[in-house]
Structures are given as structure tokens and as C-alpha cells.
Amino acid sequence: MNGTPLKEEDLKKIHIIKYKPDAKYSYTAGQAYSKFLAGLKEKKIIGRKCNKCGRVYVPPRMYCDDCFKPTDEWIEVKDEGIVETAVASYISWTRERLEKPEIVGVIRLFPSRDNDWVFPGIFHRICVDLEQVKDMSVFGKKVKAVWNEERIGSVNDIECFKVVE
């Protein structure tokens, strides 16, 4: 068999070179995301609409990838929508256990219809009981954004989406 597996205790016997990459970036938000982030500061969710196919892009895009043409207009969508999917995370991004599970999911924002295959969507935290995630009763629920008092133009300007019915 090819390869030499190591056990935990072997790690002390071998040479390990540590290196922390210094990788720093200042991502250009561009035209679409700049407007989106500015909108969040004003408690607005801004999308971009393609008048050819009618699709609304949230987060916005300056082009419609289906029609391959520039999108046509800025559209403010509701800060309300329907829970498409929701999950409860018991681990952090570094895989440490969390005391209290974090609930996140995807919200299909209004205006959109139940059977839309593509829709304006947002990926965010959902403030709901763990049980409602586990028994899936949160699916299809109507939710609304809870905005932070202090906003800086970031997706974190929204605290979470709260069930409103």
C-alpha cells in the first residue's frame, strides 16, 4: 500500500513547518454590490431586474446570466419572505462546539411566487426555536428582517429574519 499514515502521537516525532500566509485583499464591491450594501444601510433590500425574462436578482447583478444582457433597473424588494430551508449549526466555522446552535437558512423574498424555481433570495440567520427547525415546521413560514439600529452597509446590518406568522 502506498503512503504512510500518521497517528496523533507520531506528530511529535516528525518535522512540521508552520507557515501563516499573509493573504490580504480589498475586494472591489463593484456597481451592483455597492448599491446593495448602501441599500442595507437604509433598511432596504435592493435588487436588479432583467426586463427581458423578468428575473429579479438579489443580491443584485449588473447582468442577467440567463439572457446575457445588462439588467435594466434597480428594484427594492420586501424585507419579508418565505423560509426555503433552515438548519441549526452546533459548530462554529473553525469547528468548535457552540453553546447555543445558530440557525441559518435561505429566504425567498417577496415579491415572488411559491413555485418559482429562481427568485430573489437572501442567506441569513433566522430567529426561531430550534424545535421548529428540527420538525421542519419553519419551512414555508413568513419571516421579516430585524434591522440593527447601527448600520454600516453590510449583510450584518440585518440581525436576523424573524417569523411573523
Next chain:
Amino acid sequence: MKIGIIGVGWYGFKPSIKDSSFREMMFEASTRAYEEANINPRTDVDTFISCQEDFWEGISISDEFAPDPIGGAMRPTMTVTGDGIQGIVHGIMHISSGLSNITTVEAHAKPSDILSLNHIIEFGHDPIYGRIGAKNCNFLAGLEAVKYMQKSKIEREDLAYVVAKNKELGLKNPRASFASKLSIDDVMNSEYVVYPLTELDISRYVDGAIVIVLASEEVARKYTDTPIWITGASFASDSTLELSELGEANYLKIASKKAYQMAKINPKQIKSAFIDDTYSYKELEHIEALGLSQNVKEDLREGQFYPGGKIPVNPLGGLLSVGRPLEASGLSLLLDAISYLRDGEENAIVGSWRGIPTFTGGVLVVSRK
């Protein structure tokens, strides 16, 4: 083999583009390419290739962002982590294998978004012994330049000739952000970054996006009466740093041998050259590797690499004038070659290099016939 180039588009080529994201730049470049080719990517293009690297983008698995802005969503889209010329060769293989009639190849760069570019380059060195914490990531080019100069009896002044030539020729190029009229003395008197290279000997980074539309011979003839043909294409790596031959661009030797064979052409029949000049000495080293001159020093001093000479080399200024758009560097040279051919030249060779710390490059033979 004959593959047609039926459309090209570019966007940017400024040191820093702050009002468009890289995706918006890709969309602008591809819109222009499809307009020139007179095709609709959603119905007419069979496969899509984007050339990019995670750490240039600052996104892990950055190919997630490849399909949408080039019309490739829900289509066979893939990335080649390499120079645009490598992407072109993959595109040629898509077409020659019968998989595709029309293929889009895209490459872009947004170095102005990278705040720690020197460190990213160091991160490309071998993790165990290659990362020496050099203050200047160009040190490797300095090492190689000295080796090359010693081997080919090139003097510091010869490098200044290359710089002055390319900076001046770039004045005719609409993409050249760094063109200027300089004297040999201006170059000789500027300060060294790493001996023997001054700031003027090192191409500057530039933001930009390029899209090239390729088509099979039969299809190309349907879309245009004046395609540019690719008749030979290959790429190669020498090895990693410790085993590659400094001062010899073996990657271009290997790749060009194959490309000449495919094109059934010998270097003497090549009429113009668009070759990597990320560093001034690289232009000379690459001329030798491609077999374009028997005496590089003499030809350079006699002005044989200017338009009107034996073989114009980077007659639109090369990367020293246009700048180095990371993985789009090879396509930038190809764009120059295409405009030169459209202006009347018969054929050209394009030779790219992926930059430090690689020993990888690609070659295309392009022709009007």
C-alpha cells in the same frame, strides 16, 4: 490544425479599476467579444473556459464565479488554473476532440484588490524550503537575469534597450497604461530594485479582463471572412524552482518545438513576435528559446526587433507597456498579436510565461492564412 479566432473583447487595463468588480469586468469583456463574433453565447457557444487562481482572487474555489459573467451558466464551464494561453490550448482541445464548435476562453486579473501581493507570490514557493521571507519577490528574477546575461553575454545596457523599445512602441497601443518615451540613459540611471533590474525593467501589475472566442475551421468561416487562425499551440513546464534551468526558458523551448511542428513552420518564417517581457531580460531569453534570433545582442543593438527590422518583437509595447494582468498576461500578448495581424502582418508567434516562481509558459502560432 486550424482553429479560428472569431471574436476578442477586453475591458480595463488600468492600474486600478475601482468602479467594477472582477465579475463586471468579465461581463464587459465578453459582451464585446460576442458582439465582435456576432454570436449569442447562450445558444452558440458550446464550452467555456476561465483561467484563474484562488489566491489571485482571494476566494477559495474561485471558479464558482466563472460561469455567469461569460454566458456560461448551466453550460460546460471549467477553469484552468494557468495562463490564458494554457486556456486557449484547452479550448483548442475541446474543439479538435469534437466536443465543441465554438469555445470561449476568458482570463482576468484584479491585482489592485490584493493588498499583500509579494506575500502571495512567496506562498507559491515550496512550503518546506522555498519560502525564505525575501523582502523583494523579484529576487528570483534578479538571480535568473544575472545567469542569463552571463550565459548570453548580455550587458546591463542591452536590457535598457529592451525597456526603451517596448515603452516607446506601446505609445501606439490603446491598452498601454505604462508607455512612455525614454532614453537609454533614463533607464540606466534609474535605481535598481534587484540588480540588474530597475523599476523600469519590471512590468507593473494591471487590472483587466480578456475574452477570446475560438471556433473550428468550418464554423469560423461561416462567421467571418477574416478570422485569425491558430495553427500551432502548446505549453510546457520545465520543473520546480530547484530543478529548472536558470537562464534558459526551457518551457518555451519545449512548447515552441511542438507548436512549430503542428504549424509546419520554422522559426525563420515567423514575421512578428509577442512574447513575455515581464522582466526586460525575459524578452531576450524568450527570443532565444523560440529560436527567433541567432545573435540576440547584435539584432537588438541593430534595431532588428523594431517594426521594419528582421522580426518585430512586441511591436505594441509588450507587458512593459501594457502591464501584467496576472493570468491574462498571455492573452494580452495574443490581443496585441491579433491587432498586428489585422493591420496586415502575415503571422506571429505568441509566447507566455506564468511569472515567478513558475517555469511554465505557452506558445501559439497565429496567422492570417
Next chain:
Amino acid sequence: MKTNLNFRRVAVIGAGLTLFRRRMLETPQELAWEASKAALDEAGLDLKDIDCVVIGSAPDAFDGVHMKGEYLAHAGGVKKMVSRVFVGGATGVMVPISAWYHVASGLCEKVLAIAEEKMSPARPHPQSVFKYIWDPITEKPLNPNLIWIFAMEMHRYMHVNKISKEEIALVSVKNKRNALNNPYAQAAANLTVDDILNSEVLVWPVQRLDTSPVSDGAAAMVITSEDVARRHTDTPVWIEGVGWALDNTEWIQRDLYYPRYLEYAARMAYRMAGIENPFKEIDVIEPYDPFDYKELHHIEGLMIAKRGDAPKLLKEGVFDIDGDIPSSPSGGLLGVGNPIAAAGLMKTISIYWQLKGTAGKMQVKKPVHTGLAQAWGDLMQASTVVVMRN
């Protein structure tokens, strides 16, 4: 109709793997070389015979090298035409697809296809690398981890198709059991559905035993023209269909319960291979299974089962090692391990060995003539499919 005669025939004549393990001593280059050497040995070729090399590896951050393709080129691509292809997690099957067109185009004769991943070096945890695969502006600020992706998709799939976690756990039971026959496997086990449902909850509905482990490993294949194949083996395995597709980046804007992009990729491969009814015409499959529900999700996207029907067929035993369409006979990523790109290529190799009849204890019971391997990746948007015949 069997094959499209416009295509040059392309064969697989050798394959090799390293062990898949949580942590390996070898460097990424060494792992890649070990697998390459084994593949060359099986093919009866030397490295000097190889004219082109294709490399696959997923995020550069895992091995901790920028331009990882250049670094890995050392494992076989010295002084050759060598390049790296990349479609996220779907890369493992993109590698043989790319090797296929290297040969089918006539540009190359003998291609070495290599895939390698070393996940163990990443700190603080290999998981943390995945934060950087999200959109840096609209998603990364939420501090996401990779498992969120799978949990969100799995839950949507369960909700729309009314599928239970018990039904999904059967995939994990099957694959980890299949892996007991695989000498390279990292996570082989005889488990029950209860074991899986009692394992640590990571991100509900995903539990630890629903997932594949963090792994180091490499895989390689030798892929050649028909002439070369005939000279070196009496039992070449032909690559007869390739397909891939990427949906857009906007995963939050589409219904996740069905992988439409995979259907597109599969249609491309089926058209090429002349397959009209995949359920009847394909004998053995290796669908991508980094998480248990994914195998079912993919079997539906491959149109081998109708939407929502895969769990039923699984329960009936269709996908068992002695079933009508054995699925993941190698043990899959759940059983063998998941060094991302290497895992995808391992699945392709599994089909190759099945069709050649050299899969040893992994060999499925029924005679097999047509097999399929598939991988998946990016932000729930990419799939790659390869169809092979003996």
C-alpha cells in the same frame, strides 16, 4: 447506437491510489507521485512515455500552496505539457474528462491524470478553509462553515420529497460497509442506522456519520489513444461519454432540492455515449457522496431514479453491491475518505476496476459493461460525469 464515431476512442489502461487517511507523512508532491507510479506500473509504462499531464486539486488553501498546480506538476509533469483543471469539488471527475479531450483532440497520446489533496495541514481546522469559498461580500460576513451548505440542501431535499433521516442514513450504512472490502479505505465500518442517528449533531440535519472524513490522499490514471491501449492491454476500458455543467453562483436564488445542473451534465455524457435509458443501460455507478443524502440527490440528477424516488430504490436494495445498479461499490467518500479531488478520481478508478474485472473483493456480483462516475462542487452549482464501457 453505441458511440459517436466522430470521437477518437480513448482508453484507460492503468490506475493507482494511495491510502486515504486523516494524516499522511508524505508531502503533497510525494503523495501524487506514489499514485502516479502505481498507475504507470499497472499500465506498463514509464514516466518518459507520458506526453501530457493533467492535474486536479481543489482549493489551494488545503495543501497550503499558491499555484498548487505548478507545485504538483513536479509529480510527473517535468518538461511536459502539464496543466491543472479546477471545478471545485467536481474536479476529481473533471481530471479524466480533461485527459479524455487531451487524447481525443489528437494533441496527446498518453496522458497521466493525477488528483491530490492534503487536507490535514490546514489550521485551525481543515473546516476553516471553507469559510473562504463563500461570496466575500454577501456571505462570508456571516461566518459560515462548509456543512451549512450541505445541511441547507439536505433539509430542502427532505422537505420537498418528504424523506426521513432514517432513509438517508441507509446510504452511510451501505457505503461504509462496502468500504470494508476496500484496502485503501479510511472510514470503513459495519454500522446501523441508529449509530448514524446517534452520532454527534454538526449542523442539523447533518450528523457526523452522515459525512465523509477529512483526508489526505492521491489518485492517478493513465489514459491513452486506442492504438497505445491495444499495444499495452487486452482489456482496455473506454471512456465513452463525458459531461459537465456549472450553474450560476446564485445558489440562494434557486430551489435546492434538485440538482438541475447535474441533469444537464448527465444529458451531455449520455448523448455522447448513446445512452437513452440510464436506469436500464448503466450497470454500476459511483455518484459523489461526501454526505449520505448527496448520493440520493445525485442518483436523481443522473435520472437513474425519478425525483424523490432514490430512497425507495435504495431501501429495495437496487443500489446494494448485489443489486441491479450497485452504487459506490468502492465505499464512496463516506467509506473510503474524502481528499476532495483525489476522491472524485478514486470513484472513476473504482468504475474502471469494476469494468476491467480487477476490483477484487469490491467486485460487484453481476456482470458489468457500462459504468458511471460523477462528482459535484462549488456553491451547489457544478457537476461532472464520465461514462465508461469495457
